[in-house]
Amino acid sequence: MADIGYLDAWQMWLSGNPTLRDADLFGLNMLWWGRLGKIGAFLGGMTAVLDVLGPERIREYGGRIRRLSDSRTRSGLAGAATVAVALLSGLAGATTDIAAGPTGARLALIALTGLLLLGAAWMVLALTRAKLFEAALNGVARVLEHPRSLQWWRTGSLVLLVAGFHFDLLAS
Known part of the structure; x- marks a missing residue:
């Protein structure tokens, strides 16, 4: 369907026109x-929840995550097991492509290379996740502690929540 305008989309929604689902608004x-509206509304609501929790509780939770996963060997073994299962699953799925011919073999090799890269990234995340979570939570707590950034945070979350709900409603 052709690209429609914003007001046309609302007019189609208000009239209950079923062709709105197939329409494009601004090329999308x-x-x-x-x-995108659902994601925006979720992020806007999540920032409101983080604001209610406050920086002290968020920092405390970050420290608790750090204490829970001090065992690097357990994290490494869990990550290695996950990578092994993913690689074996990918290889099992790619065997039919390998047998299909030269194009299938190339696709299978690309898929296997992608799985290996993903597995390496997964291992790095498995070993460093506690530090990453703690750093992210400390960053959120730092934003919530400063009044000026907190005002921007609240305004942005309200805009995300309203715009997200708006586009979710329009697309329904």
Whole structure:
């Protein structure tokens, strides 16, 4: 369907026109506007929850995560097991492509290389996740402690929540 304007989209929604689902708004399908709206509303709501929790509780939770996963060997073994299962699953799925011919073999090799890179990234995350979570939570707590950044945080979350709900509603 052709690209429609913003007011046309609302007019179609208010009239209950079922072709709105197939329409494009600013070059993007309405289904994707709805998905982006859901993500925006979730992020806006999540920032409100983090604001209610406060910086002290967030920092305390970051420290608790750090204490829980001090055992690097357990994290490394869990990550290695996950990578092994993913690689074996990918290899099992790619065997039919390998047998299909030269194009399939190339695709299988690309998939296996991608899985190996993903596995390496997964191992790095498994070994450093506690530090990453703690750093992220400390960053959120730092934003919540400063009044000026907190005002921007609240304004941004309100805009995300309203705009996200708006586009989710429009795409429904």
